[in-house]
Amino acid sequence: MFLRNSWYVAASGQEAGRKPLRRVILGEPVVLFRTEDDTPVALEDRCAHRHLPLSMGKLIGDTLQCHYHGLRYDRTGACVRVPGQDLIPPSARVRSYPLVERYRWLWIWMGDPALADPAKITDYHWLDDSRWGAASEYLHVKANWQLIVDNLLDLTHLAFVHETTIGNSALVEHAGVKVQRAHDNVVVTRWIIDQPPPPTFVKVGGFTGNVDRWQIIDFVPPAFLRLDVGATPTGTGAPEGRRVGGISMRNLNAITPETETTSHYFWGQAHDFDIHNPHTTEKVVAQIRTAFLEDVAVFEAQQVNLDLVPNPPQTDINADTGVIQARRILDRLHREEAAAAPRAAAE
Amino acid sequence: MTTWHRVASASDVRDGEGFAVDVDGAAIALYRINGAIHAIDDVCTHEFAVLSQGFVQDGTIECPLHAAQFDIATGECLSGPAAQDLRTYPVRQEGDDIFVGVPEA
Numbered sequence: 001m002f003l004r005n006s007w008y009v010a011a012s013g014q015e016a017g018r019k020p021l022r023r024v025i026l027g028e029p030v031v032l033f034r035t036e037d038d039t040p041v042a043l044e045d046r047c048a049h050r051h052l053p054l055s056m057g058k059l060i061g062d063t064l065q066c067h068y069h070g071l072r073y074d075r076t077g078a079c080v081r082v083p084g085q086d087l088i089p090p091s092a093r094v095r096s097y098p099l100v101e102r103y104r105w106l107w108i109w110m111g112d113p114a115l116a117d118p119a120k121i122t123d124y125h126w127l128d129d130s131r132w133g134a135a136s137e138y139l140h141v142k143a144n145w146q147l148i149v150d151n152l153l154d155l156t157h158l159a160f161v162h163e164t165t166i167g168n169s170a171l172v173e174h175a176g177v178k179v180q181r182a183h184d185n186v187v188v189t190r191w192i193i194d195q196p197p198p199p200t201f202v203k204v205g206g207f208t209g210n211v212d213r214w215q216i217i218d219f220v221p222p223a224f225l226r227l228d229v230g231a232t233p234t235g236t237g238a239p240e241g242r243r244v245g246g247i248s249m250r251n252l253n254a255i256t257p258e259t260e261t262t263s264h265y266f267w268g269q270a271h272d273f274d275i276h277n278p279h280t281t282e283k284v285v286a287q288i289r290t291a292f293l294e295d296v297a298v299f300e301a302q303q304v305n306l307d308l309v310p311n312p313p314q315t316d317i318n319a320d321t322g323v324i325q326a327r328r329i330l331d332r333l334h335r336e337e338a339a340a341a342p343r344a345a346a347e
Numbered sequence: 348m349t350t351w352h353r354v355a356s357a358s359d360v361r362d363g364e365g366f367a368v369d370v371d372g373a374a375i376a377l378y379r380i381n382g383a384i385h386a387i388d389d390v391c392t393h394e395f396a397v398l399s400q401g402f403v404q405d406g407t408i409e410c411p412l413h414a415a416q417f418d419i420a421t422g423e424c425l426s427g428p429a430a431q432d433l434r435t436y437p438v439r440q441e442g443d444d445i446f447v448g449v450p451e452a
Contacts, residue, residue: 178364179411181402318397321411328414 001260002026003222003333005111007121008256009266012136013104016040020064022055024258026110030097031055035062040106041075044094048079054094103127104136105254105266122224126250126270133275135285136252136268139292143299144306145223145257146327148265151295152225152253153188153322155215158198161298162291170195171213179321184329188217188322194234200287201231204271204280205247210234219326221333223255230272248272251288261303267292349437349448357443360384365399365408370449375436377445378419380406386436386447387422391415393429 004026015021016032022045023030029045031054045053047066056067063072063080071092072081079092098109098116103124109116127134141148151157158167171192180187192213201207211231218226232238232246249271256264269288274280306312316324354368355377365376367389376389376399389399391410401411407425409416415429422433437448 177400179400179402316394316396316412318400318411321400324412 001334002110002257003330003337005109005115005337006222007100007107007109007116007118008222009105009254009264010042010099010108010256011106012138012266013040013101013106015138016106018059020055020057020059022053023264025108025264026257027259028110029053030108031064032099032106033059033064035075039075040099040101042097042099042106042108043073043075043077044096046094047071048092048094122220122226122254124226124252124254124268126252127268129270131275132250132270132272133277133281133284134250134268134270135281136266137285137289139265139267139296140258141263141265141296141299142261143263143296143303144261145255145263146330147299147302148253148255148263148295149219149223149225149326150323151299152227153186153217153219153326154319155188155190155217156319157295157298158291161294162198165200165287165291166198167291168196168198171198171215177319177321179325181325181329184221184333186217186219186322186325186329188215188219190215191239193239197231200291201247203287204284205231205273207231207233207246211246212236212238214238217322219322221326221329223253223257225253225255227251227253249284261307265292265296348451350451351439351446351448353444354386354447355445357384357440357445360445363403365389365401365403367397367399368447370447373449375447375449376408377438377447378403378408380419384438384440384445385419386438387417387419388433388435391429392424392431392433393427398433 011032016034021032031043031045034040045055052068054064057065063074065072070083071079074080077094077096079088082088100107100118104127107121126132156172159169159172174195175190175192178189194210197207197211212234213231216228230248236245252268254266258264269285271284352370360366360377360379362379367376374389375386378385391398393415396410396412398408402409406419407416408419413428416425417433422435424432439446
């Protein structure tokens, strides 16, 4: 089940160029490319004639030529040339999707184009902000998108999945957790006071003693999770808002469903220290990459079990509070979108 | 026969959130509603969830997992999926100390 009336990240800005890129999004084939003036374009990746992916073709100027029989489409998806005949059938067109380049990502709108307001794009400015060092990456995951959302809303797993990087037992056994909810938002705040830093924080933050560590998870539906994480030496006032002498990072996640059982996982990491040093950015990103590949192994193993027996009974524990509140918002949005769809079709 | 246990300082119990205490192995939560402190069982009667990590609104606590709601002052279950009420306990304040009265078994 997908929410269609939302922006999703389709690709990083640099993935789209003069070589057409195919990407399946919400179960639909999409082809991404740039026109000669560098404008990014997203079209349905299926020729209106005999269904070949247009991404197998090539760009002729600003038109995309099908690899099979040479039909050419412009950036609006209209066919502008049918080899061997002068008349172009009006039905010869493919869908075009609203596409916006922002925060070094390309954002696509798969739902009703009339509702595609760029102001609704979730804020990821840290990826493109001179006050932060940052880099972003892409992972393909053979698992349903909601498993990734669940993972990022319950960070107790860090103690078990990521004990060589960003986790240690302190964040389960010595943490204060608070979940706040709003109409379309869940925030999970965890403070770990006067505890040893995890390995990654020692490597990139140089801590020698205990720290006060925070994890503030901000969820925006359908699948945007922005994490404010960091630590300062214990007792220097971070819980009261004075973040000095430590490190602050943003772990920025945008998950785009590919199919019901596969996902595009775009993520980035921003850091507020040594911001102009690409080696520092790479060091930070490498730590998170190691952790996220450990997560992907978990997601894909979960999905294998869910493929065998869909919707098995599951036990909820208190750490699931954020996950459950987010799923309730998603359930409501699915109901609202399903209720609006017949009305929109009738109009 | 009621035994009184000192469980918290008055400042521990803040508006809008539960404060979990352990009284001889019993999980009890304290809440402040309109200035008065109330003590009720802290485990949801539906499934095993810690209620004080849930959501306080208008004198009720909503279970963080499955959204059962209880009246904090009376322990009454107001909406499902739980069906049973929570036990409430008398609260006494002496200076800054909060005591909860638990019946002896």
